[in-house]
Amino acid sequence: MRLLSLFLVLTFLGTAVQAQTRISGLVQDEKGEPIPGANVMIKDSYDGTSSGVNGKFSFLSDELGSQILLVTFVGYKPATQTLELSGVEITIQVALKEEINQLDGVVISAGAFTAGEENRRTILKPIDIATTAGATADIAGALNTLPGTQKVGESGRLFVRGGDGSETRTFIDGMVVLDAYSPSAPNTPSRGRFLPFMFKGTSFSTGGYSAEYGQALSSALVLNSKDIAEMNQTDIGILSVGADVAHTQVWNRASVTGKVQYTNIQPYFELVDQEVDWKAPPVSLESSAAYRQKIGKDGLFKFFGNFNNTSFSMYNYSILDPSIKIQYDLDNTYGYGNATFQQSLSSTWSMRTGLSYSFNRNDVAFDELPLGETESGIHAKAVLENSVTDQLELRFGGEIIHRDYSATRYNESTNATESLSFSEPLAVAFAEAEFYASNHFVAKLGGRFENNHLNKQASVDPRISLAYKPGKVGQFSLAYGTFRQSSQNQYTRINNQLQEEKADHLILNYQILKDRKTFRIETYYKKYDQLVKYKDGNPFQLTNDGFGDAKGIELFWRDNETIRNVDYWVSYSYLDTKRNYLNFPYSAVPSFASAHNFSFVYKHFLTAMKTQLGFTYSYSSGRTYFNPNKSMDEFNTDKTASYQDLSVNIAYLPKNNLILYLSCTNLLGRDNIFGYQYSAVPDTQGYYPSQPIRHAAPRFIFLGVFITLSKNKSVNQLPNL
Amino acid sequence: MKTTILFLLLVTSISTRANDEKYFDQMGKQIQAVYTAKSIEEYQQAINALDRIGNAEKTKWEPYYYSAFGNIMIATNLAEGSKKDSYLDLALTSITKGKELAPSESELVALEGFVHMIRLTVDPATRGQQYSGLAMQTFGKALGMNPNNPRAMSLMAQMQLGTARFFNQLPTEACETARKAATIFESATESENSLAPRWGKEMNLEVVKSCK
Numbered sequence: 035m036r037l038l039s040l041f042l043v044l045t046f047l048g049t050a051v052q053a054q055t056r057i058s059g060l061v062q063d064e065k066g067e068p069i070p071g072a073n074v075m076i077k078d079s080y081d082g083t084s085s086g087v088n089g090k091f092s093f094l095s096d097e098l099g100s101q102i103l104l105v106t107f108v109g110y111k112p113a114t115q116t117l118e119l120s121g122v123e124i125t126i127q128v129a130l131k132e133e134i135n136q137l138d139g140v141v142i143s144a145g146a147f148t149a150g151e152e153n154r155r156t157i158l159k160p161i162d163i164a165t166t167a168g169a170t171a172d173i174a175g176a177l178n179t180l181p182g183t184q185k186v187g188e189s190g191r192l193f194v195r196g197g198d199g200s201e202t203r204t205f206i207d208g209m210v211v212l213d214a215y216s217p218s219a220p221n222t223p224s225r226g227r228f229l230p231f232m233f234k235g236t237s238f239s240t241g242g243y244s245a246e247y248g249q250a251l252s253s254a255l256v257l258n259s260k261d262i263a264e265m266n267q268t269d270i271g272i273l274s275v276g277a278d279v280a281h282t283q284v285w286n287r288a289s290v291t292g293k294v295q296y297t298n299i300q301p302y303f304e305l306v307d308q309e310v311d312w313k314a315p316p317v318s319l320e321s322s323a324a325y326r327q328k329i330g331k332d333g334l335f336k337f338f339g340n341f342n343n344t345s346f347s348m349y350n351y352s353i354l355d356p357s358i359k360i361q362y363d364l365d366n367t368y369g370y371g372n373a374t375f376q377q378s379l380s381s382t383w384s385m386r387t388g389l390s391y392s393f394n395r396n397d398v399a400f401d402e403l404p405l406g407e408t409e410s411g412i413h414a415k416a417v418l419e420n421s422v423t424d425q426l427e428l429r430f431g432g433e434i435i436h437r438d439y440s441a442t443r444y445n446e447s448t449n450a451t452e453s454l455s456f457s458e459p460l461a462v463a464f465a466e467a468e469f470y471a472s473n474h475f476v477a478k479l480g481g482r483f484e485n486n487h488l489n490k491q492a493s494v495d496p497r498i499s500l501a502y503k504p505g506k507v508g509q510f511s512l513a514y515g516t517f518r519q520s521s522q523n524q525y526t527r528i529n530n531q532l533q534e535e536k537a538d539h540l541i542l543n544y545q546i547l548k549d550r551k552t553f554r555i556e557t558y559y560k561k562y563d564q565l566v567k568y569k570d571g572n573p574f575q576l577t578n579d580g581f582g583d584a585k586g587i588e589l590f591w592r593d594n595e596t597i598r599n600v601d602y603w604v605s606y607s608y609l610d611t612k613r614n615y616l617n618f619p620y621s622a623v624p625s626f627a628s629a630h631n632f633s634f635v636y637k638h639f640l641t642a643m644k645t646q647l648g649f650t651y652s653y654s655s656g657r658t659y660f661n662p663n664k665s666m667d668e669f670n671t672d673k674t675a676s677y678q679d680l681s682v683n684i685a686y687l688p689k690n691n692l693i694l695y696l697s698c699t700n701l702l703g704r705d706n707i708f709g710y711q712y713s714a715v716p717d718t719q720g721y722y723p724s725q726p727i728r729h730a731a732p733r734f735i736f737l738g739v740f741i742t743l744s745k746n747k748s749v750n751q752l753p754n755l
Numbered sequence: 756m757k758t759t760i761l762f763l764l765l766v767t768s769i770s771t772r773a774n775d776e777k778y779f780d781q782m783g784k785q786i787q788a789v790y791t792a793k794s795i796e797e798y799q800q801a802i803n804a805l806d807r808i809g810n811a812e813k814t815k816w817e818p819y820y821y822s823a824f825g826n827i828m829i830a831t832n833l834a835e836g837s838k839k840d841s842y843l844d845l846a847l848t849s850i851t852k853g854k855e856l857a858p859s860e861s862e863l864v865a866l867e868g869f870v871h872m873i874r875l876t877v878d879p880a881t882r883g884q885q886y887s888g889l890a891m892q893t894f895g896k897a898l899g900m901n902p903n904n905p906r907a908m909s910l911m912a913q914m915q916l917g918t919a920r921f922f923n924q925l926p927t928e929a930c931e932t933a934r935k936a937a938t939i940f941e942s943a944t945e946s947e948n949s950l951a952p953r954w955g956k957e958m959n960l961e962v963v964k965s966c967k
Contacts, residue, residue: 070796071796071799071800071803073803073806073807075807075810077810078810078811079807079811080777080781080807080808080811081807082803082804082807083803084799084800084803084804104810106806108841108845264888264889264892265888265892550836550878641921642923644921644922644923687922688922689922690918690922
């Protein structure tokens with residue numbers, strides 16, 4: 035016992051006489067600026083302190099011998115240093131290296147508009163798409179209020195920087211989507227097939243995009259679908275043009291969402307006079323399903339499928355003799371399936387794989403003469419990503435895109451069905467390196483190799499982008515690249531040896547992104563080459579002798595900070611473009627291009643009235659058209675009047691799970707004329723009569739009631755609208 | 756021989772007790788510091804100290820809990836949205852670490868819901884939908900782990916109050932929840948764990964008051 039107490043005394047004595055070491059010093063960044071508030075500690079002990087305002091620190095440690103000093107601070111890499119603690123005071127200086135930070139650091143922004151719920155750098159969120167007046171919850175409709183796009187009211191597609199609607203390619207989770215727009219009657223706008231609420235993020239690029247995306251001359255619309263759903267819910271929509279019902283079921287590691295939508299516009303058309311003479315207005319039945327499953331530690335499998343059938347029948351009137359009417363019937367069947375799987379392979383390697391299938395069939399009848407068109411495509415893709423260091427990221431992958439196309443026509447004179455078809459397999463490899471020199475400078479270099487087995491052409495396209503952020507807010511970005519796309523089906527089916535059409539993009543951008551304010555200015559030069567051209571004006575003799583260019587300057591300003599509950603944005607695009615392609619006698623402005631495009635989007639949330647009010651004003655300067663009564667020297671020199679539209683929408687939330695929604699496009703009923711269609715043959719006086727191309731109706735009024743049923747009563751369908 | 760073993764056992768137990776004492780002593784001080792901090796610097800110092808304790812202890816969830824709590828408090832005191840977010844990111848990192856050590860701790864889950872709730876306030880117009888659902892769900896989860904967690908209940912009451920105000924409805928549900936939380940706060944006996952969270956009573960009283 036005596037021994038024990040002696041021992042205890044000794045132990046405590048030992049502690050008491052144990053030497054304490056004072057450690058003091060200074061924490062700085064690489065430039066020698068002091069860092070206050072850094073956590074300075076002896077690893078695995080309680081001993082330590084925080085650096086003061088001047089970056090200085092000083093503390094005592096009871097530890098002895100070889101110890102590790104650890105210094106940490108947010109935004110910097112942790113620094114360690116081995117110290118020998120012996121009771122003798124130690125003075126040290128610690129320099130912390132900045133961490134490469136993808137949130138506040140520099141990013142490549144030339145040509146890119148990204149949108150997501152999580153990312154704070156976003157310019158347009160999914161909910162913004164849904165609540166933009168005039169867009170009628172159509173993704174392309176909302177993106178049309180951004181700079182770089184030209185309003186082409188009779189099409190509904192995205193026309194980017196002097197490119198036509200077919201030059202924008204849609205991707206879902208990185209996979210190709212063919213025929214991304216629903217069918218519409220000639221000269222009436224079509225809608226995107228995919229609804230904005232399915233996606234957690236949208237990246238709309240008006241040029242200079244990554245080597246991962248190909249077969250797009252002007253623009254890439256990259257939609258990223260939502261991950262696993264969080265709760266069970268049922269959504270019911272009763273619309274003035276139909277109804278829909280959706281249900282989401284959630285399990286521990288999986289979720290499934292199914293939706294059925296029926297649209298019949300006939301009752302509406304009976305109330306509101308239409309420019310179009312419908313025999314049977316469009317009726318469509320659409321169903322879609324999404325399944326998500328977590329696999330292993332961080333693997334995610336996603337499946338998305340969409341099936342749609344639309345049909346209508348209408349009368350066209352001969353321009354020459356309006357008493358002659360021609361019946362036009364269309365029946366469209368569309369299917370799209372997309373499965374992707376992503377997983378990290380190690381701490382630095384990760385992979386993404388995917389498979390998509392698109393099927394589109396149009397059965398058309400002109401005065402009961404059948405015409406058919408079928409396109410199907412398979413896209414398979416695998417991408418490997420390696421974070422070599424936190425400054426260097428490598429990405430490479432391969433893809434196969436296989437398209438089959440066929441068109442059939444019944445020939446009255448021969449009494450036989452004629453057909454034109456082709457099959458185009460593409461093998462692709464791409465590689466890209468992203469290098470962050472610091473939080474102020476990033477460079478992305480990449481290349482895309484494509485081998486087209488149909489026309490037996492191989493190509494390598496470079497893609498380069500740089501971004502430099504000199505200070506805290508503003509940043510400059512530059513992008514250059516070559517882009518290509520197979521000629522459109524109606525040309526390839528005539529000559530399957532046509533080369534791919536080509537465009538070079540050069541873009542310079544300056545952007546200031548603050549919390550809730552965005553300013554950007556962008557200028558570009560785009561050069562088209564190898565465009566399809568009629569040889570001696572003969573549409574059956576196709577060459578690749580077409581060319582063109584586009585240049586412009588664009589401005590964007592968004593502010594949802596200055597005025598409470600108000601969010602607005604303004605965009606302006608100036609476009610100067612000419613091309614010599616198809617039937618053009620010389621370089622001229624194509625009829626889809628307008629020099630000035632302006633949009634003002636305003637949204638106001640009236641808290642007291644539980645109402646969101648929004649309006650959008652759009653302006654496009656006149657578009658060119660060719661009047662065949664004039665000489666060929668005056669090709670595309672006539673211009674339509676400007677296009678102007680004021681659209682409004684109101685969303686009212688009387689209860690947590692109920693939304694009433696009302697929208698009206700072209701409130702003022704302006705008679706916008708998009709162009710003129712001329713008779714193919716002259717009348718008896720040798721004059722070509724024309725008729726204007728205009729809205730199917732001056733206004734489109736839409737009313738909807740949306741109900742959400744879920745256990746959690748605070749949920750509604752606002753983001754779905 | 757027997758004495759030696761006994762002796763060794765005794766020494767070991769004394770030293771562990773000494774360690775525990777140090778843990779409780781230091782934690783007590785830092786928890787007090789977080790509860791009483793008046794500036795971002797004071798919060799930061801306490802958070803740093805808590806992070807040091809967490810790093811050294813390796814098996815204790817409380818340091819991460821209070822470190823996260825401190826970061827949430829900083830976030831609520833900041834005006835700029837992106838800064839708020841970065842402190843909430845730090846809070847979430849600490850909560851994740853804590854949850855790895857104590858997966859069934861209701862208090863950590865309640866705090867996670869608190870993070871979602873503050874995230875919502877950064878940009879209610881665009882985040883409302885996502886984060887109100889997420890916050891409610893997380894508070895529900897915390898109450899599933901411990902139906903008598905007054906903080907989870909009180910935070911849930913605040914969410915219910917916000918929703919009721921937004922829709923101009925009577926806050927009946929919110930008041931009921933807040934009153935229930937108040938009873939639990941009142942009747943709370945000293946927890947076995949002297950480091951267990953105690954905050955929230957005053958905050959809950961505010962909700963109850965607004966019901967009158």
